[in-house]
Amino acid sequence: MNASxxxxxxxxxxQNYYAESxxxxxxxxxxxxxxxxxxxxSAFPTNQPExxxxxxxxxxxxxxxNVIESGYARTGFSNIQIGPxxxxxxxxxxxSVNSDASNIIRGSxxxxxxxQIQSGQVPDQSGASIIxxxxxxSSGSLSDFGASKILSFDYSFSQSFDVKYSLxxxxxxxxxxxxxxxxxxxxxxxxxVEYEKxxxxxxxxxxxxxxxxxxxxxxxxxxxxxxxQNYIGKLDITGYIESRSFSVEPGGEVIQxxxxxxKYVRGTGCYE
Amino acid sequence: xxxxxxxxYSRNIYEDQQVFINGQELKGVQAFDGSWSVPNNNMLxxxxxxxxxxxxxxxxxxxxxxxxxxxGHDPITGIMHDTVSGYLLYGPDQSKNNSFNFNNGxxxxxxxxxxxxxxxxxxxxxxxxxxxxxxxxxxxxYDEITxxxxxxxxxxxxxxxxxxxxxxxxxxxxxxxxRPIYKMGDMFVPSKFEVSTPITVSTSFDIFANxxxxxxLIDAICSNDFIENxxxxxxxxxxxxxxxxxxxxxxxxxxxxxxxxxxxxxxVSLSFENQFSSVTGLVNQVFS
Numbered sequence: 001m002n003a004s005x006x007x008x009x010x011x012x013x014x015q016n017y018y019a020e021s022x023x024x025x026x027x028x029x030x031x032x033x034x035x036x037x038x039x040x041x042s043a044f045p046t047n048q049p050e051x052x053x054x055x056x057x058x059x060x061x062x063x064x065x066n067v068i069e070s071g072y073a074r075t076g077f078s079n080i081q082i083g084p085x086x087x088x089x090x091x092x093x094x095x096s097v098n099s100d101a102s103n104i105i106r107g108s109x110x111x112x113x114x115x116q117i118q119s120g121q122v123p124d125q126s127g128a129s130i131i132x133x134x135x136x137x138s139s140g141s142l143s144d145f146g147a148s149k150i151l152s153f154d155y156s157f158s159q160s161f162d163v164k165y166s167l168x169x170x171x172x173x174x175x176x177x178x179x180x181x182x183x184x185x186x187x188x189x190x191x192x193v194e195y196e197k198x199x200x201x202x203x204x205x206x207x208x209x210x211x212x213x214x215x216x217x218x219x220x221x222x223x224x225x226x227x228x229q230n231y232i233g234k235l236d237i238t239g240y241i242e243s244r245s246f247s248v249e250p251g252g253e254v255i256q257x258x259x260x261x262x263k264y265v266r267g268t269g270c271y272e
Numbered sequence: 273x274x275x276x277x278x279x280x281y282s283r284n285i286y287e288d289q290q291v292f293i294n295g296q297e298l299k300g301v302q303a304f305d306g307s308w309s310v311p312n313n314n315m316l317x318x319x320x321x322x323x324x325x326x327x328x329x330x331x332x333x334x335x336x337x338x339x340x341x342x343x344g345h346d347p348i349t350g351i352m353h354d355t356v357s358g359y360l361l362y363g364p365d366q367s368k369n370n371s372f373n374f375n376n377g378x379x380x381x382x383x384x385x386x387x388x389x390x391x392x393x394x395x396x397x398x399x400x401x402x403x404x405x406x407x408x409x410x411x412x413x414y415d416e417i418t419x420x421x422x423x424x425x426x427x428x429x430x431x432x433x434x435x436x437x438x439x440x441x442x443x444x445x446x447x448x449x450x451r452p453i454y455k456m457g458d459m460f461v462p463s464k465f466e467v468s469t470p471i472t473v474s475t476s477f478d479i480f481a482n483x484x485x486x487x488x489l490i491d492a493i494c495s496n497d498f499i500e501n502x503x504x505x506x507x508x509x510x511x512x513x514x515x516x517x518x519x520x521x522x523x524x525x526x527x528x529x530x531x532x533x534x535x536x537x538x539x540v541s542l543s544f545e546n547q548f549s550s551v552t553g554l555v556n557q558v559f560s
Contacts, residue, residue, distance in 0.1 A: 005316070005318055005321065006318075006319065006320070006321045007319065008318035008319050009318060009319025009320070010318055010319060016319075018315075018317035018318075018320065018323055019317055019318040019319070020315070020316065020317065020318075021318070022318050057317075058315060058317065058323075082318070083318070083319065099456070100454070100456065101454035101455055101456045101457070101458060101460075102328065102329055102330060102454055102460070103328050103329075104313065104315070104326050104328055123319065125319065125320065125321060126319055126320050127320065128317070128320045128323045129323055129324045130315065130317070130323045130324050131324070131326070132315070132326060134326065134327075135456050136327075136454075136456070136457070136458065136459050136460050137457065137459060138456055138457060139456050139457030140456065149455040149456070149457070149458075149463070150455065150456050151453070151454070151455055151456065152456070153456070189453065189455075189464070192455070225457075227326065227327065227459075249468075250468060250469045250470075251451075251466050251467050251468045251469045252451070252466045253453075253464070253466065
């Protein structure tokens, strides 16, 4: 096999991604066995190989986001192809996007896959020209959280599964979603925030003061656009303000950071 | 025999150029350097290689201006705390129909120096965070002035060491670390600027030493021996009218060096620093 960066075209469920970097790793659990009275040992694989795929990519279309979000809290496997390597038994582990006002917006993906990675023909190099989402053209619609303008954001989704094998089978026989969370961290100038809306609780302990303040579920999103002001997609969040912090440096205004958390519950179930 | 001269290109020489800042023409300009660059990031994607380039970073321009001090008025000192705009006006044969404009700029450094045999200089640079390049020309007027030059021998220096030692040169400079605040969605236009503090003004003198006594480094500990009030005025040549005055109260001596060699005068270099918490505080004291 002769493959290099130009051959490693990346696709998930048929959707191509413009990957800035890709990484695959896999391993197998081995049981080493040495019986008493011998100087030799044996080794047995105790499970199927398992691996992980990490992809950092330029976000260029909403379809790229849709394909990833279709794996949120879902136990169905995804197909991933990276150059000559492919697997049809991958589960989304995490997805994150972060940016500030000066940089291209990139997404980071992590998938877990079950069974050894397969390989085929090395694809030829393709040609493309992209205009990725950019922080200078993207913004947050986060008024529920008190924020009008933001300096930066960090969106992440992560989930974990309980993958069970059964006797007589070489592939996973039962997959259960154990946990899925989505979070959004935002930084903004204190002058750009409706401060009371960022209170963790009302004035009387855990009670709320007014509607939309204190411990109450709220929604917002980050809208992703490219520098040509074309709409690309949204990153949604519906959750609670879990924490806030304040920082300042000499000569500067106070910067407030909000951490919003969401327990993601869509599509729980199992895959047989 | 025929000689074909063809087309002759005109050029812009210094007499065709003027520098305006915040609506005022700067006098004594010796050099102007303006530049901008686009911080493009070449994007590579697996399976495609090069897929285009996109801006990552700040869209800013830089302007550097070198000046001789030729008037008693410096418009720069009054605009250090706020945004500035201006342009270099040019065009062949004083047509003044082209310009290099800079907008939404902040002065980021200022310096003044003079040594024996020179005319005092006063340079500055700025970073422009708005549009930079071509732009609107609002004023092309030229006011004739009679330059008043501050030469080295027409200065008044108030220091603890100047009365018995021959001061050869001074250098005063400071930098303003202005941080633009970019908000998402604002398309590279900063919405706010913050200045890092403290702002340090550095002043240094080279002297031919006569009676000067080098201070002992260990005396810098918990002592006022290294602190003194310094001021120096650049006066009009041949009279005592000051055209520029620098005042540095409570200047702290931060370094000292001595140099001696066969045939040369024993020379001493002294460097002082002052710290300020705001641009306004600096301007009010140093240029008072």
